[in-house]
Amino acid sequence: MTEDFEAVLERRLRPGATTPLAVGFSGGGDSLALLRLALAWAVARGRPVLALTVDHGLNPASAGWTADALAKARALGADARALRWTGDKPSTGVPAAARAARHALLAAAAREAGARVLLLGHTADDRLEAARMRAEGSTTSDPRSWGPSPAWPEGRGVFVLRPLLDARRQALRDWLSEQGETWLEDPANDDLRFARARARAALAREDAVVASEARVSAPTVAFEGEHALRLPRAASAVQVAAACLCAAGTTTPPRGERLERLVSRLRSGETFTATLAGARIVADEAGALFVREAGEGGRSGLSPLVLAAGETGVWDGRYEVTASDAPTTIRPLGGLASRLPADESQALKAFAASVRPVLPAAVDALGGVSSPILAGDGTIRARVLIRERFEAATGLIDQEPAT
Ligand SMILES: Nc1ncnc2c1ncn2[C@@H]1O[C@H](COP(=O)(O)OP(=O)(O)OP(=O)(O)O)[C@@H](O)[C@H]1O
Incomplete structure (x- = not known):
């Protein structure tokens, strides 16, 4: 023993x-x-x-x-x-x-x-x-x-x-x-x-x-600038479910008939856009891209996160954000992008259109908007959790990581 x-x-x-x-x-x-x-x-x-x-x-x-x-x-x-x-x-x-x-x-x-x-x-x-x-x-x-x-x-x-x-x-x-x-x-x-x-x-x-x-084999996965996941179309149901979960930042992975339907559509080679369990899936010849579904906000998720000065919290299950020395509220960037400072607007252009509205934006007490992902000064810090979570969920991390 x-x-x-x-x-x-x-x-x-x-x-x-x-x-x-x-x-x-x-x-x-x-x-x-x-x-x-x-x-x-x-x-x-x-x-x-x-x-x-x-x-x-x-x-x-x-x-x-x-x-x-x-x-x-x-x-x-x-x-x-x-x-x-x-x-x-x-x-x-x-x-x-x-x-x-x-x-x-x-x-x-x-x-x-x-x-x-x-x-x-x-x-x-x-x-x-x-x-x-x-x-x-x-x-x-x-x-x-x-x-x-x-x-x-x-x-x-x-x-x-x-x-x-x-x-x-x-x-x-x-x-x-x-x-x-x-x-x-x-x-x-x-x-x-x-x-x-x-x-x-x-x-x-x-x-x-x-x-x-049972053993689960590790998938071939690519990360799109850390904020979205791309899987080959032949990915297994376990991998597709994990990609939905991690890209969407939710707590329950999809399963059952809806998951099976998505997996068989991916295998069929058809070009389509679908939503499942808070994720938007864009399938084309190159594979399947999994992004947070922006329209989810009305139902659940994407709700604001209020942080006191210096406080750390997780916004939308995808970003760990630490406030600077002032209180801040984290909201989806969609609808706020026009209020970003010029350098951040410029930096935003490098992001895929589907990713932009679901990035985090920090709104200060006076209504000023900045994104911890785009800001160069790093006063509000954000860590993207999507990749790390996906690697853990699909067995890519098989030993205790260093702290
Ligand atoms: N009250 C508790 N406090 C701390 N650890 C607990 C407690 N209850 C269970 N555990 C831990 O979880 C293990 C499994 O316990 P148990 O089978 O009751 O959990 P479970 O989570 O209900 O199991 P399952 O995952 O099958 O639902 C225990 O051996 C122990 O390590």
């Missing part, structure tokens, strides 16, 4: 890195095994481990569980931090909402601590359960051993590593028991109102075989 675990960490983590390794630690058996293994590996390499525990506030006992988890993590030698889900709880779909909130909290805390990788304790049993739930009609996806955090924009720059994906839950528990460990059993795991608990109960009665993880 230890050798398999170490092999995964050696493969994915950057040699010599000294930044903290974040671990999602619920206090349950899987993540206790994960934390112990991660500590043994990291301490030998001089890397600090930060255990993060999310209190979902869904059970009256959860504050006590969280306090116990923090105490346990610290006793084992990790730094530890509690995070609390304070948002409104929906009346239905609680597990999915809790999961989304958990991913956002874990990723934001990992990033804040300077960690680029967050370890999670999913096991082979989680993959079996996901397969069983899909067989019963759910859209549950397979946990993957490596990939970007699904939380956006909170998880930008953070990768999730699941080093226990080939280990069986019972083997981990036996290993913990041999070391005299005890752990918390979350009662929600046995609550048969949840599809996950039903799948778990059904699998406990069977000898299941774990299939190996």
